[in-house]
Amino acid sequence: MSQLDRILDANKLFQALNPWSASPGSPRPTRQLVILSCMDTRLDLLRALGLEVGEAHFIRNAGGRVTEDARRSIALSTRVLGTTEIGVIHHDRCGLEGRSNDELRAATGVDIDFLPFPSVEGSVRHDVGLIRAWPWLTPGTLVWGAVYDVDDASLRVVAAPE
Numbered sequence: 049m050s051q052l053d054r055i056l057d058a059n060k061l062f063q064a065l066n067p068w069s070a071s072p073g074s075p076r077p078t079r080q081l082v083i084l085s086c087m088d089t090r091l092d093l094l095r096a097l098g099l100e101v102g103e104a105h106f107i108r109n110a111g112g113r114v115t116e117d118a119r120r121s122i123a124l125s126t127r128v129l130g131t132t133e134i135g136v137i138h139h140d141r142c143g144l145e146g147r148s149n150d151e152l153r154a155a156t157g158v159d160i161d162f163l164p165f166p167s168v169e170g171s172v173r174h175d176v177g178l179i180r181a182w183p184w185l186t187p188g189t190l191v192w193g194a195v196y197d198v199d200d201a202s203l204r205v206v207a208a209p210e
Contacts, residue, residue, distance in 0.1 A: 075129055079103040082125040084175070085137040086112040090198040093137070097203075105131060111144040112137060113163040114175045122179070126186050134189060136175045137203070138168050139196040145171075168195050169206045176207040 081104040085093060093099070093106060107121045114136075125131045144152075144164045152162040165171035172193035179191050193207035 073102045077102065077104045077125075077129070077131060080130055080132045081105070081135065082107065082122060082131045082133070083135045083137055084108075084112055084114070084118055084122070085196070086110065086139055086142060088139060088142065088198070091137075091139060091196055092201065093196075096196065096201040105129070111142060111163055111165070111171065112139075112175070113144075113171070114178045115163070119182070123184060126189060127184070132186070132189055133209075134179055134191045136172055136179070136191070136193040136207070137196050138172045138175075138193075139198050140168055141198055142168060172206050180210065 079099070081099075083093060083097070083104055084107045085091060087108045087110055094101070097104075105121070105125045107118050107125075109115060109118060122134060126134070144162065145168050146166060147162075147164040149162055149164060152164060153159055156162075165174070172195060176191055176193040179185065185191075190209040191207075192205065192209040194203040194205045196203055
């Protein structure tokens, strides 16, 4: 059985237990929040942040880094869909922490910048700084950063909102 078959079976059960219309709400997050975080499977961000479906946008990539695609998504979220707060959440024991591009290129056979970093706290502060410095950032948008502990799901703020 492929993962798709399992997903389709789970979706049928989900639909049976959670009946609602095909369009249950707005694409605008009700908490006006967008979170940029890592794709790591250990992060259960909805539950860990006390959020429900529809309350925030989530942008996930390797390392939770500010990439061109993350910028595109954040621009749409803030400029079109009304978010007013951006959280950057990286996590401890990330596969990009302490690695080099050379090492990752050798492991993958792909010659790109994987955006590795020496310190998770430093990567959060760096990415928060990049977002705050963007000329298109809507005035008044709060930007903050935290580190997620994969063992106990706690958050440690390393860049307070400004």
